[in-house]
Amino acid sequence: MTYLAPAPLSTAPNFRDLGGHATRGGGRVRPGVVFRSDALDRVDAADMRTLEEAGVRQVIDLRTSFERESRPDRLPEGADHVVLDVQGDHSTGADLVQVLTEPGRARTVFGDGGATRFMHEVNRVLVSAEDARAGYAEMVRRIAAGPGAAVVHCTAGKDRTGWAAAVLLEILEVPRETVFADYLASNDRLVRMQELTREACERSGVDPALVAPMTECRRAYLEDAYAEVERVFGTFEGYVRDGLGLDRPTVEAVRGRMLGQ
Template sequence: MTNQAAGPLSTAPNFRDLGGHTTRSGARVRTGVAFRSDALDRLDAADMRMLGDLGVRQVIDLRTSFERASKPDALPEGADYAVLDVQGDHSTGADLVEVLTDPARAEAVFGDGGATSFMHEVNRVLVTAEDARAGYAEVVRRIAAGAGATVVHCSAGKDRTGWAAALVLELVDVPREAVVADYLASNDRLSGIQASMRAACERSGVDPALIEPMTKCRRAYLDEAYAEVERAFGSFEGYIRDGLGLDSPTIEALRGRMLG
């Protein structure tokens, strides 16, 4: 169960509270501590006020330099802004834009199951890449130590942010099925992003069906991340300890903030 009372923001439809879940031991995950979102570049005055009312004091941006430069965040007054590029600050975003303006290249890259394979690869990289591991560890540290509420976001708020949300919920012992449900909840909030991607494809002559697997959350994508955890680190505990380097005091601090 997830508490959605705080959102979504009208200009960030995938904004929502990570609180409201029940842990395996019966504890309740506090609302108002950590939020997940899509990009914050479109915030209007009303939504900016809402972030202030929610006590947001920290915004964590997981996007690449290309994404940040093209659509810089609008930030609530006084909020700390942290860039934690979990894709190594490379040009993935720019490359994707270029691919989607070239019908032949798009067919070569994303046709014949290529888009689905791409999404599986993305989820593996988010687990094992050095920049991703450093970034996600810092997400946990910042939420654990933060004064006020924290918003973690990327562009659509589904993949990079989805793994951040899964990590935090796992660390506070939310059952796996509830973590998966939170991940899949993005699908009901992405119609605007999906429509804009279809329109961009149509303008450039790219078949929108090619990129459809990239516009959705599928359980198989998240399962691929968990499988990568097992392959690379043996267990989720191994991932936390050896992959992210998180110590017990940090995890206890996170639970102290997140659990009521």
């Protein structure tokens, strides 16, 4: 049977299939098993049909409680909503819009290169913080077990979801340059989010240029995550084994579900 890729989602522009990438061993990531996305709170009827036709049975939500409560997901019929807050116990879990409601605090947090430092810290925390490791480990277990397709998302679909995608692609032995390309591909899909952030800045009297580093995917951010892997766990295999606590059967199960020829 020929696989028909789902149409782009107009209400979630960073939605895309994680499948199609070649692996180092000559295989290929199977399309239609895992999708990555931005938030699904604005999904309209047409986009909901797309998700249902794609067989989505799990929506794995990596957002904080503030984000989930202010922008609750709309779910395909029959899909489980799986909450895996990978930032809940750390200061980097603060929602950007929430910070912008306090202009003085925003200028303190983001000024003098603070936004760039914040993003580097976020990417390190996603690797080594206990709640992040627990969340990403559970994500892998759920994808390994199924059933059906899964959508993994945060708010913009770029940082928390970007690391989720990196974890899965690394487990599947996709070349690292391909992992970086997948991460950076979000930049072409973030125009609406960047516009909304600029508008929020203007309402709060905050210079949008101060916040701009938080609305972009930069290679250096993901490089920091990999550097944290090496610093704390030595290798990516060590991160998967010791950081995420994933055993060989789980790794083989996710490969079995997500790899084809």
